[in-house]
Amino acid sequence: MTALGWIFMITSWGLIISLCAVCFYKVLTTRKENIHAPLDIDTDQTD
Amino acid sequence: MQNREKWGSRIGIILAVAGSAVGLGNFLRFPGQACQNGGGAFMIPYFISFLLLGIPLCWIEWTLGRYGGQFSHGSLPGIFDSVTKKKWGKYVGVLGLFVPLVIFFYYTYLESWCLGYSIFSLVGKYSHISDPKEMSGFLSAFQGLTKNSHFNTLGIAYGCFVLTFVVNMIVIYKGLAKGIEFICKIAVPILIAGGLFLMIRILTLGTPDPSKVDLNVTNALGFMWNPDFAALSQPKVWLAAAGQIFFTLSVGLGAIMTYASYLRKNDDIALSSTTAAGMNELFEVVIGGSIVIPAAYLFLGPELTLATAQKGVFDLGFVTMPIVLNKIPFGDIFGFYWFFLLFLAGITSSISLMQPIISFLEDEFGWNRHKSALALGIVCFVVAHACIFGLGAGVLDEFDFWGGTLAITICAFVEVMIFIIYIGPKRGWELLHRGADIKIPDIFRYLFYITPFYLGAILLYWALFNWVPWIVKPFGIDMSIGWINKYPWINITQKVCEKNPLILYTRGGLLLLIALLLAMIFTAWKLKKNKGGAK
Numbered sequence: 115m116t117a118l119g120w121i122f123m124i125t126s127w128g129l130i131i132s133l134c135a136v137c138f139y140k141v142l143t144t145r146k147e148n149i150h151a152p153l154d155i156d157t158d159q160t161d
Numbered sequence: 162m163q164n165r166e167k168w169g170s171r172i173g174i175i176l177a178v179a180g181s182a183v184g185l186g187n188f189l190r191f192p193g194q195a196c197q198n199g200g201g202a203f204m205i206p207y208f209i210s211f212l213l214l215g216i217p218l219c220w221i222e223w224t225l226g227r228y229g230g231q232f233s234h235g236s237l238p239g240i241f242d243s244v245t246k247k248k249w250g251k252y253v254g255v256l257g258l259f260v261p262l263v264i265f266f267y268y269t270y271l272e273s274w275c276l277g278y279s280i281f282s283l284v285g286k287y288s289h290i291s292d293p294k295e296m297s298g299f300l301s302a303f304q305g306l307t308k309n310s311h312f313n314t315l316g317i318a319y320g321c322f323v324l325t326f327v328v329n330m331i332v333i334y335k336g337l338a339k340g341i342e343f344i345c346k347i348a349v350p351i352l353i354a355g356g357l358f359l360m361i362r363i364l365t366l367g368t369p370d371p372s373k374v375d376l377n378v379t380n381a382l383g384f385m386w387n388p389d390f391a392a393l394s395q396p397k398v399w400l401a402a403a404g405q406i407f408f409t410l411s412v413g414l415g416a417i418m419t420y421a422s423y424l425r426k427n428d429d430i431a432l433s434s435t436t437a438a439g440m441n442e443l444f445e446v447v448i449g450g451s452i453v454i455p456a457a458y459l460f461l462g463p464e465l466t467l468a469t470a471q472k473g474v475f476d477l478g479f480v481t482m483p484i485v486l487n488k489i490p491f492g493d494i495f496g497f498y499w500f501f502l503l504f505l506a507g508i509t510s511s512i513s514l515m516q517p518i519i520s521f522l523e524d525e526f527g528w529n530r531h532k533s534a535l536a537l538g539i540v541c542f543v544v545a546h547a548c549i550f551g552l553g554a555g556v557l558d559e560f561d562f563w564g565g566t567l568a569i570t571i572c573a574f575v576e577v578m579i580f581i582i583y584i585g586p587k588r589g590w591e592l593l594h595r596g597a598d599i600k601i602p603d604i605f606r607y608l609f610y611i612t613p614f615y616l617g618a619i620l621l622y623w624a625l626f627n628w629v630p631w632i633v634k635p636f637g638i639d640m641s642i643g644w645i646n647k648y649p650w651i652n653i654t655q656k657v658c659e660k661n662p663l664i665l666y667t668r669g670g671l672l673l674l675i676a677l678l679l680a681m682i683f684t685a686w687k688l689k690k691n692k693g694g695a696k
Contacts, residue, residue, distance in 0.1 A: 115382050115383030115387060116383060116387050118387065119383045122202070122387075123382065125204075130442045130446050130447055131447065133439040134439045134443050137432060137436035141175065141433070144432075
C-alpha cells in the first residue's frame with residue numbers, strides 16, 4: 115500500500131465516519147418533542 | 162382524511178431507510194467497481210456523485226414522501242397527483258408501483274440463495290470445494306440449471322425461496338411499526354456488528370500463506386485503495402461512480418417516499434435523510450470495501466481477484482467468497498456469518514419493496530394492511546415462479562433490466578423533474594427544512610439545479626450505450642460502439658421476432674403488468690370520485 119493509498123483510504127473512511135458520527139449525535143441528542151412517546155405511536159390497524 | 166400508520170420512533174425510520182438501501186450492492190458491487198476503476202482515485206468521482214446526485218435525490222424523495230403523506234398518499238401515483246394537481250400525474254406515478262413490484266418478483270429468490278448458502282456453510286456442504294469451476298457448478302446445480310453430484314433437483318433452492326418469502330410476508334403483514342420498524346431495529350445493528358466483525362477478521366489475517374509473502378493484508382488494502390489517477394481521464398470511471406451512487410441509495414424505487422409519507426407534517430427529514438444516506442455509505446465504503454476484495458486478494462492473488470471482480474456481483478459473492486472463506490480457520494462459521502449477513506441485508510431491502518404497493522392498496526382503495534399484504538403476497542408468489550423456473554432462459558435478467566435498471570432510472574429522473582417543476586428548488590428547500598433538526602448550509606440548495614442535468618446526462622449515456630444494446634442482445638444483435646450506423650431499426654425488429662420468443666413473452670408480460678397497474682390507478686380514482694372523496 116502506497117502512502118497515497120493510505121491517504122485515500124483514511125480520508126474516505128474519515129469523511130464517512132465523521133458524517134455518521136455528527137448525524138447520529140444530532141439524532142440522539144435531538145429535542146424531546148420530536149420523539150414520539152409510546153402513547154403517541156399510531157399503528158392504526160384498521161381491521 | 163384517512164388515518165394512516167405512523168413510525169414508532171425517528172431512529173426506526175432511519176434504520177428502515179438505511180436497511181432498504183443496504184444490500185448486496187454494498188458488500189459486492191462497490192468493492193468490485195472501485196478496484197476496476199482506479200482504486201482510491203475512484204473515490205473522487207464517487208464522492209462528487211454522492212454530493213451532486215445521491216444526497217439531493219435522497220432529500221427530494223424524503224420531501225416528496227412527507228408532502229404526499231399529508232394528503233394520505235404514500236405511493237407515487239398519489240404523491241404525483243398531489244404535487245402536480247394534473248390528471249396525468251397519477252398515471253406517471255405507475256413507475257413507482259412497477260419498479261418495486263418487478264424487483265420484488267426476483268429479489269426474494271436472490272435473497273433465498275444467501276439463506277441457502279448460509280445453511281450450506283454451516284453443514285459444510287461445499288467445504289471440500291476449492292476450484293472456482295466446481296463452485297460455479299455447485300451454484301448452477303443449486304439454481305436448477307444443471308444436475309450434478311451436489312444437487313439433482315431444484316428442491317432445496319425452492320424450499321429456501323418459500324422460507325424467505327414467508328419471512329418477508331410475516332414482516333409485511335405485521336405492519337409498519339410492529340413489522341418493518343421492529344425487524345430493521347434488530348437487523349441493521351446486527352449488520353453493522355457482523356460486518357465489522359468480518360472486516361476485523363479479514364484485516365487481521367496477516368500473511369495467510371507464509372510462502373507467498375506478497376499476499377498480505379497491507380498489499381490487499383493497497384490493491385483496493387492505491388490510486389490510479391490515469392483512470393480519472395476515462396468517462397467510464399465517472400459513469401461507474403455515478404451508477405454506483407445511484408443504485409446504492411435505493412432512489413427511484415418509491416420505497417423512501419413511502420417510508421417518508423408516514424411521517425408527520427413537522428417531523429424532521431433533513432437530518433434523518435442525511436443520516437440514512439451516511440449509514441449506507443458506512444456499510445459500503447468502510448465495511449463493504451474491507452471484506453470481499455481484500456479477502457479475495459489474500460487467497461487468490463491480484464490477477465484472479467481482478468478477473469473475478471470483472472465477472473460481476475454473483476461470481477464474487479457465490480463463487481469466490483465461499484472458496485475464500487473456506488481457507489480461513491473456522492471457515493464454515495465465517496461462511497455462515499457472511500451469507501446470513503447478506504440474507505439480512507436482503508430482507509431489510511425486500512420488505513421496503515412491498516411497502517409502496519401496500520400503501521397504494523391501503524391509501525387509494527381503502528384496503529386494510531392484512532388484505533393488501535395477502536393479495537400482494539399471492540400475486541408475487543405466483544409471478545416469482547417465472548424467475549425461478551425461467552432463470553436459465555434469462556427471465557430473471559429481463560426483470561432485473563426492465564425493473565431494476567431501466568424503469569428505476571427513469572422513475573428517479575421523473576421524480577426530480579416533477580419536484581423541480583411543480584415544487585421548485587426554493588420551496589423544495591423550505592419544505593426540506595420544515596421541522597428540521599439541522600440547518601443545511603444554503604450553498605447546498607443549488608444542488609437542486611445541478612442534479613437534474615447530472616442525472617439527465619447519465620441517463621442519456623446509459624440509454625445509448627447500455628440499454629439499447631442490452632435490449633437486443635438476446636436476439637444475437639451486437640450493438641457496440643457505432644451501432645446506430647450498422648443497424649437500422651427495421652432490421653432489429655425482424656431479428657428480435659425471429660429469435661428467443663420467451664424473452665418476448667416476458668417483455669409482453671411486463672407491458673401487461675404496466676397496463677394492469679394503470680387500470681388500477683384509473684379505478685381507484687374513479688371509485689374515490691364516485692364516493693366524493695377524490696383529492
